[in-house]
Amino acid sequence: MALLLQLVASQDRRAFASLYAASSSKLYGIILRILKRRDVAEDILQDVYVRIWERAMDFDSRKAPAIAWMIAIARNRALDERRRAAVGLDAIDADAEVANIVSEDEDPLAAAERSDNLRRLAECLNKLDKNRRDIVLLAYRDGYSRQELSQRLARPVGTIKTWLHHSLVQLKTCLGQ
């Protein structure tokens, strides 16, 4: 995929089509989970690929794998949209169509199939207290803000912020990167 992205950087449209075929369902899954509404998620997905096309020359394979670079663009765009539109928790819970799509196992880290880097990250996350692990997962996967985490866990925003900071520092230390 890194090679495709490098070809896209030289404005190769066929490589762009192949890159889209190889990555769009992953990015759409990520965006839809954060934004919940298909029409909004489709609009953002289009925007994300326009950015990938225009910024492919910024991609540096020494810094991150190609898919991680694209995921970052997709998540940042989806999160900006979610914050901008202030999608409420009520709207999210009420959206049965998407709730169906994204319903998953109780423990997302328990999946049997996982890459080495996910296994390492899961080991480090599992060393955190349950609440502190959960807020990291809810934030990354579902796009929760501190405010939304505070409502969901019925804790003050200040407490959530402290938990987040401790969790992230611990995570970094554990990963040793």
Next chain:
Amino acid sequence: MTNGENIDVLAAEYALGTLDAAERSSVAARRRRDLALDLAIEQWEARLAPLAQTISSVEPRSGLFAEIETRIAVRHAATVSNIQVVVLEHSMRRWRRRALAAAALAACLLVAIGVRESMRPQAPTSYVAVFQKDDASPAFLLSVDLETRMLSIRPVAAQPQAGKTYQLWIASEKLGGAPQSLGLIEDHDTVTRRLLAAYDPAIVQQATFGVSLEPAGGSPTGRPTGPAFHAKLIPAPR
């Protein structure tokens, strides 16, 4: 926040996504001039990226990629100024109001064709025309290869209408002046046919093309009866 550890926590929260709208836009602006912050964000994005493996993939609807290509072409249009588009608009009043936007869109769609063309061996005989709808959107894109007399017409913004059909016409002084039917545009996909086999390339190149909205089955009179838009061919951009 100049302390290294604080920068790292800020980067981590940005990458994780927990900041509010104002904080997110402030960090996004700051990372452009603060390389340490930018690097820290990239490292956190890479650190957390494996979590994306726990999110189910969802197939987007088909057709989305074509819309992405159009968006890219539209954005590139702003940088293109040397393409002249000859467009005859049916409704001048509405057209004027939207002329600038329409011209930009038309230009970029031509660029899109040009880019696609440039991926193939160049044919010196390719021409295109853009049919303007009665608002800002190009309704149809026509491309013609004079050598093979292949004609391809692609609906862009034109919508199918119940009980109606679009009909394609060619008109030229040298063909007696009255429009002659080239057939119905019934599929809502690109239609490519050797519709021009009977016409002299020199006449085709100078002719006016028209698309009219007709009752299902085509014009009952053999002449355009419904609302129409017209365009002339220009060489496909290289």
